[in-house]
Amino acid sequence: MTDRTIHVDYLARVEGEGALKVRIHGDTVEDVQLKIFEPPRFFEAFLRGRSYLEAPDITARICGICPVAYQMSSCHALERALGMTVQGELRALRRLLYCGEWIESHALHIYLLHAPDFLGYPDAIRLAKDHPEAVKKGLELKKAGNTLMQVLGGREIHPINVRVGGFYRVPTVDELSTMRPLLERALVLAEETTRFAAGLDFPEIEEDYEFVALRHENEYPMNEGEVVSNRGVRVPMSQFEDVFEEVQVPHSNALQSVHKGAGSYLVGPLARYALNHDRLLTRARSVAHEVGLPEVVRNPYRSIVVRAVEMVHACEEALKIIDAYRPPAAPFVEPPSSFHATSGAAISEAPRGMLYHRYRLNEEGLIEEAKIVAPTSQNQKRIEDDLRHLVERSLRLDEATLTDACERAIRNHDPCISCATHFLRLDLERA
């Protein structure tokens, strides 16, 4: 009987840094630990004592990759706490901003982080040498998302344009109209990306996921909806903590989320699509059908195709919002002039999955308690389950090949470890 351990000290091509340790005893995988060293609770402590108005700006900077998700979840949670409702064009503009982030983030992951795995390259640079046009396409899509975020999110250093109640300044009709050609082009590129992604070779693997995502009555979910799962969960987002809990695990400072009494679950594109494919807009649905994407995708490697379909949807949605846009009378809904102790929670769909924020405010509008559950924390235990199954299937592989396979399995879920940590380092132990 031999024991072995596989250590990966630095996981390439994930946002941020993390580490993985797998311990194998003979033919048994004894332990899989995805380590995340910096927990969200550090951010939570950082917010304590700050004005509620600061939260969207501060949380936006927690992660440079998905700032809009943090802005949106914090704004919604605080607006609920303060009894504010943001509707009409302001709501549409928020959705438009979110489209920009989905396009940017998905384009980055598909072309620069995930595609090299399928095409046999160690990184995007080597991929770009042989397939410059593919990488340029990814960068062009990313730029379209970026531009949308700059028009709405603001170019100036301070303030960031998003605020509780809406925006500091809303765009003119012309400012949005000028975006149209860029987005029309992005829509075509996103469709081409879906065909490209669907043509890649995928390992024939299916996982038995509990998918968890928002579901809205008539929209593909971004900012609103109930929390639903394919195993019967259906609760308002305010009851998230009644159903899901964070548990401390010894190997990681970060808290791991579990479905109480059920275990790991998956958030992100696979979950959103499985639970909301009937809410996709026409061209997204059409291209999904064209490439033969089933209504539920349980193969984690195929997440690259689902991301591409979501990118098509985001481009379509952005065009739809721009075409219907009429500037609102005021750029934001006025917050109440006096405060009482209150609290509120909200979830929005970051590109990587549900992002939960809850705040408790005192009578002065200062944050007394903040709780943030990032999508990567929610997926961490499920990623460990994927890895355990992978290693069990792959025990005969040599160390280097198995390590590569583990890293690839992690990248399927586009973990943003920078939301939850800095330096992540894989230990694969064979005993």
Place this chain on the structure above:
Amino acid sequence: MYRGATARPTEPGTPLVIGVGNDHRGDDRSGLDVVRALAHRVGGQAQVVECPGDVTDLLELWSDREAVIVVDGVRSGRPPGTVVRFEIGPNGLPTLGPTSTHGLSLSEAVGLGRTLGRFPRRLVVYGIEVEDVGMRDGLTPRVALGVAEAASRIAEELLDGLELTPPA
């Protein structure tokens, strides 16, 4: 996403200084602090921009530029606050060890930019050795000194007129 103290520069001949970092990750903000300090000092000598997110944005920012300075926090084992300056020669970045907390690293952005022909004529990098990149607002004292030093050296380099032709 990037934010600029000025809009996306329209004159390719004006030097561009890009600060990379995250405001709330301690010393990781050093690159941003340097360009903020420079915004008030270099006036018409250069344009400055902050890149707080994914560094692939650099490809868009520096494409077609004549001269670009990138300022970023680095980890190389040198004492905290140490400022290193180097130019990107034909063989890429000098070895500094793991440098980035921003998803793709600066060296990957350089590699991609070169491969795709999206690269400035001249690229100078100022790196400031970081000490603490945890969740905190301010710089550690030694890194704050490094930020001041980097800002002064860059301002001087800009005021002297950044040569467009790299030294042989």
